[in-house]
Amino acid sequence: MANSYAQPVLRTADISEALRIVERLLAIADLTDLEVDFDTRISSPRSLSQLLALLPNAAWWAVGDRDGASDTGNDPSACLPVWLRSWAERPETVRPFLEAVGDSPATARWDFNAWPEAPEIGLGAGGTRGAFVTLCVHARDLDLQDPAADHTVFIHAKQVEAERIPWLATQVDLQVIGDLVMAPY
Template structure:
């Protein structure tokens, strides 16, 4: 397993603004084999119902641990709230409906991209697969929902090599943001 470096490029209390930023970044990304991953903490039965409409075969476990209930055991998630949701490899069109279902629940949506483009005028080579990710932390400032917030944070992932800071700055500029200086290690 390796890690990417996730740099926050936009923090906003306006979820629509965060989604517009994600859409803008997706427009420049290579989406050939792209998919989306979800993590969330759900406390509310209504939120759970809405999330299950988006992801009918939801993977989850009780916040107290799998022995307290899990999708693998065939338990009823509504009887095990609060639950942690971990769902991987979904089609891109599931991201926005999932986000809309969350209400105030903290979550992370990560787009696994095929690559970031070459940008000769910025001195950037193309980045493919392994370090091409985009993450939206919803109702949280970090990648792990450890810092619940009314803010939403857009993170771009790089590999920490030479030119990564320029790529973060270039991507941030596309969405009217800036590299905030907040960087997290993200296991891949």
């Protein structure tokens, strides 16, 4: 699978505002095959317990040089902090996921069929492998390495269609607010 490229279009302390922007972006996309992927770095036993109840098939592994992972039969609470990842989840799990992560850095990435045509910039519909929206909570980057008190919304596109991102931002009355970066997955 090829990586997408992404740019931030909103940074806010209001998670509800961030989710509204995500919803507005999704409203203009072809949502065929819509699913959501989650990533988070968890240190809290309570958050870990809630997340594993919500996402029972999530993969996890110990952060740093410690051993422990979901495929080895270890107890995840004995391995904290852990990185937890879940793919192809239902969109309805986003809000419970965000509640469970608490103040931990996390991403929710909506994956769908295509972006709309952008005739003003000479682009047809933008297909898979580049049609994503990511909400980073308590982080300013897609890799969750830059902790923050606020939340950032990123729009993704194929690198060869990077001009689609500012165009999409204007469709929801925003503009890009940072550099184009390669997404981690």
